[in-house]
Amino acid sequence: MSSAMTPEAQPITAPHTSAHLEDRARTEQMGYWLYLMSDAILFVALFATYAVLHANSAGGPEASDIFEFSRTALNSALLLTSTLVLGFSGIGFAKGNKGAGFGWLAAAFALGALFVGLEVQEFAALVAQGASPQTSGFLSAYFALVATHGLHVTVGLIWMLTYVALLLYEGPTRRVLANGNRLAAFWHMIGIVWIGIYSVVYLPGILQ
Amino acid sequence: MSASHTSPTANPQSPTYTGYLTGYVLAAVLSVIPFGAVMLGGLSTHAVMVIIGLTALIQAAVQLKYFLHIDFKHSPKENLFALAFAVVLVVLMIGGSLWIVSDLNARMMPAMGANMEMPQEL
CATH class of the missing domain: 1.20.1070 (Rhopdopsin 7-helix transmembrane proteins)
Known part of the structure; x- marks a missing residue:
């Protein structure tokens, strides 16, 4: 028993703890990756719902009536650029360049906030013209899918603020930078889901 | 897990600015193609749908590789x-x-x- 206890107690103070820390980091990374994959599966269910219901407009507005090409293109550009500069921010902090890290992080936040703002405006305009979720199966599925994505972007923005708070409070320690890496992975995953949204929802809808 | 001490970090590749930029340019091109196909018209609906589907799949793979650093050798x-x-x-x-x-x-x-x-x- 005592021989089993010592290795567990040791790593806290012993100098040769890097292997233990790496193992832990690997496990955490794996666990976080599993969360990302399960989140992607949530979106798959919503995509399947939309694919099944997209033609059921029940006499209400159809996809080609309400989707705008330029808005979709602008949203795509905003999100893709945001994911790029958040990657830059991570490299900046990893290289010890705090100015670049905070600067790119602020840019990523601004672009993401603009995306959410445009989406809220779009939803408000749709509801104002009578295209609300309860109008038809098509619109229920549309709002469920796109708003869940928008909610993820919003959560990502809040996470960026808490990440900044962590950086200011604790500095760019290994623990905090690992948090930043998970934030970036989350943001990239949201970007990949957006590819699905414009490819399944907006472009085919405009094409009709 | 016992082999993990041989790699310096959990993620052996350290991301670079050029890596992200390469991914960004590829993703932008793969976005412009389907948007262009829809905007310009001229092709049949079926052809445009195929273009949208293929570029989306390729772009998802590009973003997994360059942004999420998924790699069949190192991940x-x-x-x-x-x-x-x-x-x-x-x-x-x-x-x-x-x-x-x-x-x-x-x-x-x-x-x-x-x-x-x-x-x-x-």
Whole structure:
């Protein structure tokens, strides 16, 4: 028993703890990756719902009536650029360049906030013209899918603020930078889901 | 897990500005192609749908590689298994739902005729 206890107690103070820390980091990374994959599966269910219901407009507005090409293109550009500069921010902090890290992080936040703002405006305009979720199966599925994505972007923005708070409070320690890496992975995953949204929802809808 | 001490960090590749920029340019090009195909018109709806689908799949792979640093050599095997499992679920859930519902529609759509003929078949 005592021989089993010592290795567990040791790593806290012993100098040769890097292997233990790496193992832990690997496990955490794996666990976080599993969360990302399960989140992607949530979106798959919503995509399947939309694919099944997209033609059921029940006499209400159809996809080609309400989707705008330029808005979709602008949203795509905003999100893709945001994911790029958040990657830059991570490299900046990893290289010890705090100015670049905070600067790119602020840019990523601004672009993401603009995306959410445009989406809220779009939803408000749709509801104002009578295209609300309860109008038809098509619109229920549309709002469920796109708003869940928008909610993820919003959560990502809040996470960026808490990440900044962590950086200011604790500095760019290994623990905090690992948090930043998970934030970036989350943001990239949201970007990949957006590819699905414009490819399944907006472009085919405009094409009709 | 015992082999983990040989790698310096959990993620052996350290990301670079050039890596992200390469991914960004590729993703931008792969976005412009489907948007352009929709905007310019001229192609059949079927052809444009194929372009949208193919560029979306390639772009998802590009973003996984350059932004999420998924790599068949360096990424932990468990993560790749989880990714493969997610892809299988994507195919099953989206493909399966579409299959079932289109089959259901095909049986229901000619409602007038089908309903009339049903009793005769039985």
